[in-house]
Amino acid sequence: MAPAPQPPAHVLDEVIDIRRYLHRRPETSFEEHETSRFLEARLNALGVAVHPCPTETGAVARLDTGRPGRTVMLRADIDALPIHEESGLEFASANEGRMHACGHDAHTAILLGTVRTLVEHAESLSGSFLFCFQPAEEIVSGARAMIARGLFERHHPDVTIGLHVAAWLPAGTVVTRPGLLWAGSDGFQIVIRGPGGHGGLMGRSGNVISAQAFLLERLEAVVEGLEHEGTGCRCTVGDVRSDGAWNVVPRSLVIRGSLRTFTSELREEALRRLRDLLLEVDTEFQVASELQLVHHTVPLFNHPDVTRVVLELGRELVGDRASTVGAPLTVSDDMAEFLTRIPGCYFMLGACPSDAEVPPAHHSPTFRIDEAALATGVRMMAATAARLAAEPPPPSRE
Secondary structure, three states, X not given: OOOOOOOOHHHHHHHHHHHHHHHHOOOEOOOOHHHHHHHHHHHHHHOOEEEOOOOOXXXXXXXXXXXXXXXXXXXXXXXXEOOOOOOOOOOOOOOOOOEOOOOHHHHHHHHHHHHHHHHHOHHHOOOEEEEEEEOOOOOOOHHHHHHHOOHHHHOXXXXXXEEEEEEEEEOOOEEEOXXXXXXXXXXXXXXXXXXXXXXXXXOOOOOHHHHHHHHHHOHHHHOOOOEEOOEEOEEEEEEEEEOOEOOEEOOEEEEEEEEEEOOHHHHHHHHHHHHHHHHHHHHHHOOEEEEEEEEEEOOEEEOHHHHHHHHHHHHHHHHHXXXXXXXXXXXXXXXXXXXXXXXXXXXXXXXXXXXXXXXXXXXXXXOOOOOOHHHHHHHHHHHHHHHHHHOOOOOOOO
16 A cells, blocks of 8 residues: 655645635635635646536636546535634734634645645555535535536546544544534524514513513523434524614514534424424514524534544554544534535544633634644545545445
């Protein structure tokens, strides 16, 4: 078996530079136009074949070694969040109200570094490598859009891999598990409508503000007792807005949140409970509520054979810092859409800064990572892709 391709020091330095460049220029879901142009220019400069991207933003490229082997798809998400950055970093966001607060800038930089590493070792590799820079992960919509618009009609990967930085794990660790890794997600919007009125005269009936307070206090009941492999489901709200004022009870308000479940049965039960809760709210406060499911992605499952390869290489590269997580997590990622169609593995790359007293929270204005972890990410992606490409026919998709 050929040795795993190792990125030289200059590639790892470049990865950090790229990450900082992207961190300064965050773009939210399906608005990643400057990022996409940057990616295409970089990919062209590296000499890989750049293909039309099926979505308006994103990038797709391919490296074919000309030798027999499998086609491995390597995926990174590229979008940022609508958050005002307060990290204090020298390279903080220059785009007001937008921030790479989940590490997608790191994922993109790692994949570009992986492309360069594979290109520089192409003479010793087998098979083909499909590089997919996916938009709109934060609204769990980009993967499904790429698939619906022909990604797999034009390209036929046999196996896929990807990673996600995890600021709650020690930097440089590699963590995953076969089977269920992350939850599925439903993004929901609830509109509550009433008559509105004077703040000094409005009572309980028809008061949408009182109705939403009642609803939010009881949301935990939607997932109470619903768990899988020891992990409970989640229902959370991240946005409540109205057009009221200090003395005006509004006629309507909007609540936006997410529901995280692990199986179709748990999802249906949680949605049934949520609808029942809304009916109770409507009756109790004489308001009218409407539930809309805005976006959805399935739970994320890793193929055991591909996961075995990832963990084997993890132990070769980082020793006992590569491990299997014991239970699934209630975070979500639409990499799951690719993994339902192609056998593969998604793994977590520890990236907690060494000086952090408390691990930085993802999706927060103060989010940050240890950039030293990026080197482990490049080594893992390049080594895993090379080994998978050289392996015999792909595992079954069952």
